[in-house]
Amino acid sequence: MDFDFSEEQGLLRDSVTRALADAYPSLERRQARIAASLGFPEEGWRSLAELGLLGLPFAEDDGGFGGGPVETMIVMEAIGRTLAVEPYLASAVLGGTALRLGADATQRARFLPGVIDGSLRLTLAQTERQSRYDLHDVATTARRDGDGYLLDGQKCVVLNADAAGLLVVSARSAGERRDPHGIGLFLVPADAAGLSIQPYPTQDGGRAAEVSLSGVRIGADAVLGDPQNGLPLLARTVEHGIAALAAEAVGSMEALHALTVEYLKTRKQFGVPVGSFQALQHRAVDMMIALEQARSMALYAAMMVEAPDAAERAAALAAVKVQVNKACRLVGQEAVQLHGGIGMTLEYIGAHHFKRLAMIEYQFGDTPHHLRRVAEDGGLIAA
Structure with missing residues (x-):
């Protein structure tokens, strides 16, 4: 089996390696970037967008570059080598994957252009205090309210939540706390009424947050796929x-x-x-x-x-x-x-x-x- 990169993948590797090496030439420069208000500089995020890295995982029909898991692997290796702190994992990989695989055409058209040009950052809010690593252990609730939903609950260790404009939140619309069925994924704006974000630095130089939802109202168009079969x-x-x-x-x-x-x-x-x-x-x-x-x-x-x-x-x-x-x-x-x-x-x-x-x-x-x-x-x- 041939594990060599294609010519395009080789060019991607060279460009992202060079760009991140220039941005992170020393520990002192990394610490200076971490000292920015969101834990990374906005110009660093814009440079990732200009390189096309934020649009890399998305289909060309959605304005992306049609990359796949190998291209993501190339970018993430470069991030690991330089200890880059820009929230590529939270936004392009986690939030981006949820949108790429779960959003309908209207949702993709509404959100993906901003994700690709860097004006909208995403994150995934799925961990809860009692859930440990079990994705099906969801106590956060999503109750029907007219043509929308009311979300209540707590999420913890949400990566770069204070820098995100849109959170992908797992919540239970039916069943008991540990039932595999009855879980949905919901798109919640960071400025939604009733949403509280308490950020903190993590041990590795990144950022995370505790997220509280108290009567956060979202419309039916904020549901990714089936609200009861999102696991x-x-x-x-x-x-x-x-x-x-x-x-x-x-x-x-x-x-x-x-x-x-x-x-x-x-x-x-x-x-x-x-x-x-x-x-x-x-x-x-x-x-x-x-x-x-x-x-x-x-x-x-x-x-x-x-x-x-x-x-x-x-x-x-x-x-x-x-x-x-x-x-x-x-x-x-x-x-x-x-x-x-x-x-x-x-x-x-x-x-x-x-x-x-x-x-x-x-x-x-x-x-x-x-x-x-x-x-x-x-x-x-x-x-």
Whole structure:
């Protein structure tokens, strides 16, 4: 099987790598960008739009560029290598996937032009305090009110909610709290009456928020698809998020491994570089093996995330998350150990890669959660 990029994909890789490297040449420049009011500079977001990256996942008929999971993987790897803080995952991947797969023609025509040109940012609000990683555990309610709905509930750890103009909110229109049926996805403007957003910085330099909905009224035209059968759409959206995170993790681990190897070559002990010690060489090789295994799984995720069989797709993405999570932990911890004391100092870029990898390990499901899902699905290969 040929895993080489096409000419167009190679050009995309080169352009996005160059653009983000110019925007994030140092840790000091990254920290300055994080200090902006929304956690990233508006000019950085506009530059992503000018490069066409915000329209990359959307069909040409909707004004996008017709890219697929491989193109998203290329962008997310570059984001991981540079630790870029622009909310590409929240808006283009998560919110964008929900719109791309669930919106009707009218909704796409209304919202996608703004998403593509950067004037409208999206985010996905689906996590609740009690839900942990279970997408079907939804206590937020959507009650019929005339020709629309009233939304009430709480969402937590909503990525970049304070920068979003439109939130994709999961809410229950029927059934009990953990019923798979009765869940819908609703488009809620950030300035809607009754919506409260409490933002905060996350450990990895990003931003998230607690979102409260108290009698938030939306029209019937704000529903994505079936208001009682939205769980499959939510699952597909999160699967695209997992595939994107796998690629981002590969980019970050690649950068962290390169930093570690360079440090082993320059740090001297007993008059020689510490990289000349065989035991440390073996540990650097272990990091490389984990990185390459994660890269393979990121490619597998890009291949499987749009597979038509839902069960096969879910098992594949769960397996991807297991392997990538393990690699994030091994590469991050080994990098800290091989760097010694400097590996945990916030003045060193390696520590920030470690923090981001630690966050990725728990986004959309930790290792035990996804390992259990793989086991329940009978593994990737039938017995």
